[in-house]
Amino acid sequence: MNTQDADTIRAAGLKVTAPRLAVLRALRYAPHSDADQVFRMVEPELTATSRQAVYGVLGAFTEAGLARRIEPAGSPARYELRVGDNHHHLVCTGCGRVEDVDCVHGAAPCLVPSQTQGFAIAEAEVTFWGRCVDCVVTEAAGGTSDRASDIATASARP
Amino acid sequence: MNTQDADTIRAAGLKVTAPRLAVLRALRYAPHSDADQVFRMVEPELTATSRQAVYGVLGAFTEAGLARRIEPAGSPARYELRVGDNHHHLVCTGCGRVEDVDCVHGAAPCLVPSQTQGFAIAEAEVTFWGRCVDCVVTEAAGGTSDRASDIATASARP
DNA sequence: GTCATTGTTTTGATCGTGTCAAGACAACTG
DNA sequence: CAGTTGTCTTGACACGATCAAAACAATGAC
Numbered sequence: 001m002n003t004q005d006a007d008t009i010r011a012a013g014l015k016v017t018a019p020r021l022a023v024l025r026a027l028r029y030a031p032h033s034d035a036d037q038v039f040r041m042v043e044p045e046l047t048a049t050s051r052q053a054v055y056g057v058l059g060a061f062t063e064a065g066l067a068r069r070i071e072p073a074g075s076p077a078r079y080e081l082r083v084g085d086n087h088h089h090l091v092c093t094g095c096g097r098v099e100d101v102d103c104v105h106g107a108a109p110c111l112v113p114s115q116t117q118g119f120a121i122a123e124a125e126v127t128f129w130g131r132c133v134d135c136v137v138t139e140a141a142g143g144t145s146d147r148a149s150d151i152a153t154a155s156a157r158p
Numbered sequence: 159m160n161t162q163d164a165d166t167i168r169a170a171g172l173k174v175t176a177p178r179l180a181v182l183r184a185l186r187y188a189p190h191s192d193a194d195q196v197f198r199m200v201e202p203e204l205t206a207t208s209r210q211a212v213y214g215v216l217g218a219f220t221e222a223g224l225a226r227r228i229e230p231a232g233s234p235a236r237y238e239l240r241v242g243d244n245h246h247h248l249v250c251t252g253c254g255r256v257e258d259v260d261c262v263h264g265a266a267p268c269l270v271p272s273q274t275q276g277f278a279i280a281e282a283e284v285t286f287w288g289r290c291v292d293c294v295v296t297e298a299a300g301g302t303s304d305r306a307s308d309i310a311t312a313s314a315r316p
Numbered sequence: 317g318t319c320a321t322t323g324t325t326t327t328g329a330t331c332g333t334g335t336c337a338a339g340a341c342a343a344c345t346g
Numbered sequence: 347c348a349g350t351t352g353t354c355t356t357g358a359c360a361c362g363a364t365c366a367a368a369a370c371a372a373t374g375a376c
Contacts, residue, residue, distance in 0.1 A: 207326085
C-alpha cells in the first residue's frame with residue numbers, strides 16, 4: 001500500500017517524500033479536508049513539519065493533477081483526490097461539510113450556458129448549498145446551533 | 159432617481175444614509191465589484207469614509223436581501239444587485255472578470271442532484287470558468303499570459 | 317420643529333488563510 | 347556512492363475580512 005502511494009506520486013512526476021505520503025493518506029482517509037486539517041492529521045507521524053510544508057505539498061499535488069482544490073464560499077480551500085471525473089459538491093451551510101455528487105446527468109448536458117459573452121469556457125462547476133442531516137436534526141431539536149459543530153467528517157487514524 | 163434609491167433601501171428595512179446611497183449607485187453602475195472597488199468608487203463623493211464602512215454597508219445589503227454576495231475561488235467577495243432570479247456566473251480565469259448568465263434552462267431543471275446524501279438542498283450555484291475575450295486575445299498576441307497557472311484544473315470532457 | 321431612541325458609521329486593532337524568499341536537507345540519476 | 351535537482355523548513359509578510367467601542371445621524375413620537 002505504501003508502495004502504491006509512492007508509485008502514485010512518482011507517476012505524477014513528483015519525488016516521493018514522507019510528507020507527501022502522509023498527506024496523500026490523510027486526503028484519502030478524509031477527503032475535502034482543508035490545509036489545517038491535513039496538517040493536524042500528518043503532524044503526529046512526522047517528526048518535524050509545518051503548515052507551510054502542507055501548503056507546499058497540497059500545491060504540488062494540485063498542480064500535478066493528483067489532487068483537486070475546491071473553494072466553497074466562506075470556507076478555506078479544501079482538497080480531494082477525485083480528479084478528472086467532473087463531479088460536483090454538496091456543501092452544508094451549517095457546518096461546512098462537503099460531500100461528493102456525481103455529475104448531474106452523466107455528461108453535463110445542462111452545463112452549456114445560453115449566453116457565453118464571448119468567453120472560452122473550460123469548465124462548469126456546480127455547488128449545491130443546503131444543510132446536512134446532522135445540522136437539520138440539531139436545528140430541529142436544540143434550535144440555534146449554527147456553525148457550532150466541528151468540520152471533521154471523520155475522526156480516527158488512517 | 160435618488161428618491162427611488164432611498165425607497166429601495168427603506169423598503170429593505172434599512173435606514174437611508176449617504177454611504178448606502180453611494181454604494182447602491184456604485185453597485186448598479188459596476189456589478190460584481192469587490193469591496194475595495196466599491197470603496198474606491200464611493201470615496202470621492204463622501205467626505206470621510208473607510209473600507210470598514212463599505213464592508214458594513216455591503217454586509218447590511220446582503221443580509222437584507224438587497225444584494226447578493228458571490229465568492230469565486232481566488233477572488234475577493236463580489237457583490238451584485240440582481241437577487242432572487244437564480245442566475246449564474248461566468249468567471250474569467252485570466253483577469254477575474256465576472257459576467258451574468260441567465261439560468262440555463264429557465265427554472266433550473268437540471269439542478270437536482272442525483273444523490274442528495276440526506277442534505278436539505280436550498281440552492282444550486284453554477285459557475286462557468288473560462289477566459290474572457292480580452293484575455294484570449296492578449297494570450298494569442300503576446301503569448302505571455304498574465305496568470306496562466308491558476309486554479310482551474312482542466313477537467314477533460316469526453 | 318424638537319427630542320429621544322435606535323441603528324449606522326468611524327476608528328483602530330486583530331484574526332485567519334495563504335504566499336514569498338532563502339538556506340538546509342533529502343530523493344533520484346549515473 | 348557522489349552530484350544534481352527538487353523539496354522541506356523557517357521566518358516574515360500580504361491580503362481580505364472581522365470585531366469592539368465610541369461618535370454620530372436617521373427615523374418616529376411628541
